[in-house]
Amino acid sequence: MNSLFEYLVRLGDDSLILGHRLSEWCGHGPILEEDIAMTNISLDLIGQATTFLEHAGKVEGKGRSEDDLAFLRYQKDYKNLLLVERPNGDFGVTMMRQFLFDAFRKPLFERLVNSKDEQLSAIAAKSLKETTYHLRHSSEWVIRLGDGTEESHQRVQDALDELWKYTAEMFVEDEVNQNLTENGIIPSMEGLKEEWNATVTSVLDQATLTIPTNNWEQHGGRNGKHSEHLGFILTELQYMQRAYPGMEW
Amino acid sequence: MESADQIRQYMEEVFDPEVPVLTIVDLGVLRNVEVIGDKCKITITPTYSGCPAMKTIEDDIIILLKEKGIDNVEVELVLAPAWTTDWLSEKGRIKLKEYGIAPPENEVDKSVLFAEPTIVPCPRCDSRDTKLISQFGSTACKAHYQCKTCLEPFDYFKCLK
Numbered sequence: 001m002n003s004l005f006e007y008l009v010r011l012g013d014d015s016l017i018l019g020h021r022l023s024e025w026c027g028h029g030p031i032l033e034e035d036i037a038m039t040n041i042s043l044d045l046i047g048q049a050t051t052f053l054e055h056a057g058k059v060e061g062k063g064r065s066e067d068d069l070a071f072l073r074y075q076k077d078y079k080n081l082l083l084v085e086r087p088n089g090d091f092g093v094t095m096m097r098q099f100l101f102d103a104f105r106k107p108l109f110e111r112l113v114n115s116k117d118e119q120l121s122a123i124a125a126k127s128l129k130e131t132t133y134h135l136r137h138s139s140e141w142v143i144r145l146g147d148g149t150e151e152s153h154q155r156v157q158d159a160l161d162e163l164w165k166y167t168a169e170m171f172v173e174d175e176v177n178q179n180l181t182e183n184g185i186i187p188s189m190e191g192l193k194e195e196w197n198a199t200v201t202s203v204l205d206q207a208t209l210t211i212p213t214n215n216w217e218q219h220g221g222r223n224g225k226h227s228e229h230l231g232f233i234l235t236e237l238q239y240m241q242r243a244y245p246g247m248e249w
Numbered sequence: 250m251e252s253a254d255q256i257r258q259y260m261e262e263v264f265d266p267e268v269p270v271l272t273i274v275d276l277g278v279l280r281n282v283e284v285i286g287d288k289c290k291i292t293i294t295p296t297y298s299g300c301p302a303m304k305t306i307e308d309d310i311i312i313l314l315k316e317k318g319i320d321n322v323e324v325e326l327v328l329a330p331a332w333t334t335d336w337l338s339e340k341g342r343i344k345l346k347e348y349g350i351a352p353p354e355n356e357v358d359k360s361v362l363f364a365e366p367t368i369v370p371c372p373r374c375d376s377r378d379t380k381l382i383s384q385f386g387s388t389a390c391k392a393h394y395q396c397k398t399c400l401e402p403f404d405y406f407k408c409l410k
């Protein structure tokens with residue numbers, strides 16, 4: 001197995017699937033500004049996915065382009081976190097999912113900037129600037145909704161309770177990460193979870209939300225074992241290339 | 250074949266498709282021009298990862314150089330070093346303001362909903378009494394503001410460092 005390819009696919013798939021989820025809000029946002037914000041963030045994520053998957057294709061060396069990887073892989077070959085394929089739910093669920101993810105992505109990219117793989121380092125540096133904006137946006141909405149009305153508080157608390165079990169998967173270290181760390185291609189991820197915890201605790205505290213005490217962890221995405229939701233996403237995402245192979249316009 | 254300096258001057262004729270008053274030179278999107286033998290290599294960098302203008306810019310460069318009689322052109326897209334609004338030229342800032350888009354203030358925006366957002370003067374009446382409507386505007390590189398003096402809603406080219 002090519003660890004760097006596998007790792008880049010994970011990063012690319014997280015961006016692609018969450019970007020796709022956010023794009024589903026286009027025309028359905030609660031207010032115009034948020035509609036635009038979510039599609040802006042979606043665009044950043046899909047842009048990141050393009051660069052990660054393009055690089056993955058080159059590292060693999062089998063001539064697959066970013067489009068081939070996005071449009072022609074089956075569900076089990078997708079390696080995104082289960083968290084990012086969760087349905088959008090209401091605006092509170094979407095913002096909570098985004099916040100839990102952004103709080104992980106920012107310190108992750110801060111580390112990957114120091115990757116010995118030049119292109120990975122460049123993508124991380126570029127994405128970090130965008131992710132900083134995303135995290136600010138999602139944090140402030142979590143605080144506003146959590147510390148808002150009784151209704152909004154309850155909805156984001158429910159969202160947090162529902163999504164919490166999917167967060168542990170972000171920090172799994174398996175042979176892919178270990179190989180890359182041992183070979184010095186990616187830096188050590190020491191302190192990543194603690195940093196995420198600190199951000200999450202601080203924001204949830206300001207939002208008057210309670211961190212769930214149930215620590216059941218749901219894993220699967222990193223190994224290609226997905227929930228039924230991914231199938232529906234891919235059906236829509238890949239429709240054109242599946243129905244009209246090689247189509248261009 | 251023209252010199253790299255001559256070709257660099259030609260690049261002043263390639264405009265950003267989304268902010269058509271700015272050239273790719275004003276924006277800092279053009280990173281390098283090289284003449285290698287009978288080939289011309291142009292290096293560009295995106296403002297944001299998902300910037301949909303990059304493909305159009307690449308096509309525009311190739312078409313323009315073809316018109317100038319240069320057929321052997323390679324356009325390379327690089328990500329490092331990552332683009333920053335510091336690369337926006339002084340001329341570009343003036344053109345932006347005249348076009349009705351507030352140029353980036355030299356300060357990274359801190360807040361979306363809370364705290365004091367960056368003070369951005371209105372490009373129409375220069376009032377500093379403006380408010381942030383949304384951190385995300387009509388394109389990835391802009392935020393949405395409104396002037397409380399003349400009521401003009403305007404785009405702000407947000408600071409990215």
